[in-house]
Amino acid sequence: MxxxxxxxxxxxxQSVSAAEVNIYSARKxxxxxxxxxxxxxxxxxxxxxxxxxxxxxxxxLEVEGKNTPADILLTVDVARLVRAKEKGLFQAVxxxxxxxxxxxxxRDNDNQWFGLSLRSRVIIYAPDRVKEEDLSSYEDLADSKxxxxxxxxxxxxxxxxxxxxxxxxxxxxxxTEAWAKGLVSNFARPPKGGDRDQIKAxxxxxxxxxLVNTYYLAGMLASTQKNEVTAAKKIKLFWPDQxxxxxxxxxxxxxxxxxxxxxxxxxxxxxxxxxDKAQRWYAETNHEYSINESIESSPVLKSWGKxxxxxxxxxLLGKYNTDAVxxxxxxxxx
Ligand code: FE
Numbered sequence: 001m002x003x004x005x006x007x008x009x010x011x012x013x014q015s016v017s018a019a020e021v022n023i024y025s026a027r028k029x030x031x032x033x034x035x036x037x038x039x040x041x042x043x044x045x046x047x048x049x050x051x052x053x054x055x056x057x058x059x060x061l062e063v064e065g066k067n068t069p070a071d072i073l074l075t076v077d078v079a080r081l082v083r084a085k086e087k088g089l090f091q092a093v094x095x096x097x098x099x100x101x102x103x104x105x106x107r108d109n110d111n112q113w114f115g116l117s118l119r120s121r122v123i124i125y126a127p128d129r130v131k132e133e134d135l136s137s138y139e140d141l142a143d144s145k146x147x148x149x150x151x152x153x154x155x156x157x158x159x160x161x162x163x164x165x166x167x168x169x170x171x172x173x174x175x176t177e178a179w180a181k182g183l184v185s186n187f188a189r190p191p192k193g194g195d196r197d198q199i200k201a202x203x204x205x206x207x208x209x210x211l212v213n214t215y216y217l218a219g220m221l222a223s224t225q226k227n228e229v230t231a232a233k234k235i236k237l238f239w240p241d242q243x244x245x246x247x248x249x250x251x252x253x254x255x256x257x258x259x260x261x262x263x264x265x266x267x268x269x270x271x272x273x274x275x276d277k278a279q280r281w282y283a284e285t286n287h288e289y290s291i292n293e294s295i296e297s298s299p300v301l302k303s304w305g306k307x308x309x310x311x312x313x314x315x316l317l318g319k320y321n322t323d324a325v326x327x328x329x330x331x332x333x334x
Contacts, residue, residue, distance in 0.1 A: 022049075054158070070259075071263070073090075089258060090255040092111045095267060097274065098114050112256075115252070121162075122214055123210070123238040123240050141211075142182025148188050153195060167179065177330060180331035199231060204231070217237060283297055
């Protein structure tokens with residue numbers, strides 16, 4: 001009996017390990033766990049998730065090589081997805097569902113990574129000190145009329161890097177660097193804190209305008225913490241560049257890792273994440289824009305109205321990330 005069990009055990013373990021997906025996630029577990037739990041409930045496929053900083057996870061994947069237990073890498077910015085691709089960590093996924101559900105400019109040209117949810121980096125302002133008609137584009141924030149009035153987080157933040165990379169893609173390094181110098185000279189304070197802190201700073205009168213991702217503002221408006229709601233209600237959102245390229249967009253996204261041991265299940269999960277059900281969850285719970293235009297936004301996002309989104313292919317944000325980082329440094333953007 002014991003002998004039979006001994007012989008059968010490896011088989012049993014194999015069959016158990018087959019019905020799981022291992023994720024390395026730069027996205028906070030709380031922001032995705034309920035969705036993954038729902039997937040497990042529907043499919044019986046268990047999900048194991050390791051969270052960490054994107055760069056730490058990339059390092060770990062490189063060190064682990066083909067021995068990594070991870071099947072999927074999940075990130076909150078396209079630049080890290082492109083970096084993972086450049087490091088040869090991903091494999092292509094040939095899925096009609098992914099291709100059909102995700103617009104071409106929000107996924108990799110070689111099908112190695114896929115955008116799963118959308119956010120815009122917008123201008124927020126204090127309506128008691130800024131007239132809406134004084135705002136226009138990202139470029140305009142370098143104008144001297146904004147001297148000592150701009151708050152923005154550090155240049156080490158990948159959202160800023162991607163915004164600057166988009167500008168490099170559109171107008172080249174030289175023009176973008178001149179813009180960055182102008183922007184830095186308009187800073188009300190040295191960059192510090194996250195996007196929520198910029199919103200609080202504008203609300204507190206430290207500065208008059210700031211650059212933030214849409215879901216942070218929405219999250220504060222829908223927050224259970226009264227001080228967050230109060231701060232968020234003091235400021236307004238402005239959609240930048242509506243007469244030009246449109247508001248800068250970025251994605252959270254994922255790719256299938258080359259050594260993935262649960263390829264079939266991992267692809268099944270990726271396809272689940274672009275389903276209407278999952279996309280509705282991203283919209284309602286995380287206040288992100290759905291990758292699928294037919295899904296309705298959360299009430300807060302809806303209250304900001306329709307806007308023109310920059311249609312730039314996000315592959316370019318990865319391509320110009322290094323240029324962006326270097327020019328921000330030269331411009332003195334700490
Ligand atoms: Fe974020």
